Amino acid sequence: MYKTVDLNTLKPVEVQNYLQHAIAPRPICFASTIDKEGNVNLSPFSFFNLFSSNPPIVVFSPARRVRDNTTKHTLQNVLEVPEVVINIVDYDMVQQTSLASCEYPKGTNEFIKAGFTEEKATLVAPPMVKESKVKMECRVMEVKPLGTEGGAGNLVICEVMRMHIAESILDADGKIDQAKLHHVARLGGDWYCKVDEASLFKVAKPNTQLGIGIDALPDSIRKSHILSANNLGQLANVHEMPFVDPAFSDDKLKNIIQYYSINPDEMDKELHRYAKELLDSGKVNEAWQILLADY
Ligand SMILES: Cc1cc2nc3c(=O)[nH]c(=O)nc-3n(C[C@H](O)[C@H](O)[C@H](O)COP(=O)(O)O)c2cc1C
Numbered sequence: 001m002y003k004t005v006d007l008n009t010l011k012p013v014e015v016q017n018y019l020q021h022a023i024a025p026r027p028i029c030f031a032s033t034i035d036k037e038g039n040v041n042l043s044p045f046s047f048f049n050l051f052s053s054n055p056p057i058v059v060f061s062p063a064r065r066v067r068d069n070t071t072k073h074t075l076q077n078v079l080e081v082p083e084v085v086i087n088i089v090d091y092d093m094v095q096q097t098s099l100a101s102c103e104y105p106k107g108t109n110e111f112i113k114a115g116f117t118e119e120k121a122t123l124v125a126p127p128m129v130k131e132s133k134v135k136m137e138c139r140v141m142e143v144k145p146l147g148t149e150g151g152a153g154n155l156v157i158c159e160v161m162r163m164h165i166a167e168s169i170l171d172a173d174g175k176i177d178q179a180k181l182h183h184v185a186r187l188g189g190d191w192y193c194k195v196d197e198a199s200l201f202k203v204a205k206p207n208t209q210l211g212i213g214i215d216a217l218p219d220s221i222r223k224s225h226i227l228s229a230n231n232l233g234q235l236a237n238v239h240e241m242p243f244v245d246p247a248f249s250d251d252k253l254k255n256i257i258q259y260y261s262i263n264p265d266e267m268d269k270e271l272h273r274y275a276k277e278l279l280d281s282g283k284v285n286e287a288w289q290i291l292l293a294d295y
Helices: 012-022 073-080 091-099 110-114 229-235 251-259 264-280 284-292
Strands: 029-034 040-045 048-053 056-060 083-088 134-145 154-165 184-186 192-194
Touching (some): 029 056, 029 073, 040 110, 056 134, 073 134, 083 154, 091 110, 091 184, 229 284, 251 264
Antiparallel strands (some): 029 083, 056 154, 134 154, 184 192
């Protein structure tokens, strides 16, 4: 059963609640801007993402307040000075970042209120957050209002011109090591989540070769009561139906075949359980060999 909601029948605050819980987790852009007098502002925005890599474009959205339809200082600033430094928020910074979202009066420097250190940027006027492990110097290309009522977003479309990446999060090739950058992301209400070794996992890209598809899996695999939907997705991502590899040798497989030879149904289940174990640890080729032993 599902609860169906038509958004045009709800109050803006209710719409916001459903959307922010459903469209989550969202990365956090910690935007540093200045007004035309040079006053610095620092505020977090989770309506934020990457939209193009060539040209490199990111977008964030300071919305009109649902409460009273006022606009945020960040929006006012980028309209006056179309430059921004987007600082990526990691776990070490999350509480101070939240503090910077307080509605301090215009002209208040949230670097000071939230205890961050200003670091001079190299191409744009707003300062960078020294404590952030990834900073992006951006030129604001366009600001696109999405409405005039409270809750209406304003797309701040930014071209990233230069990035500064802490060496502590780089791998041996000088690329960002995903496991070393402990991103935090915003969900609904007061919820956040954290990226770390325990929450990271890999999904092999289908790449240029097409996966055979779930519909091409043999019935005995597709209708398995043991393999999960994710397991079927892994098996169907091979680009051609695998065949029995005569060189494949596995002691556990030999034991299963020997032990269950008088009970084919149980053998089937045992092979599926073993294949599942292998798939859950990312061993797709081995899992296929176990399942093919069924025929
Ligand atoms: C993690 C986090 C994410 C936020 N995301 C947004 C957002 O995407 N859009 C928005 O309008 N406000 C967002 N806010 C609220 C603003 O940060 C807050 O209104 C802030 O006071 C705006 O500051 P300013 O008026 O100095 O620009 C967020 C707050 C937090 C803590």
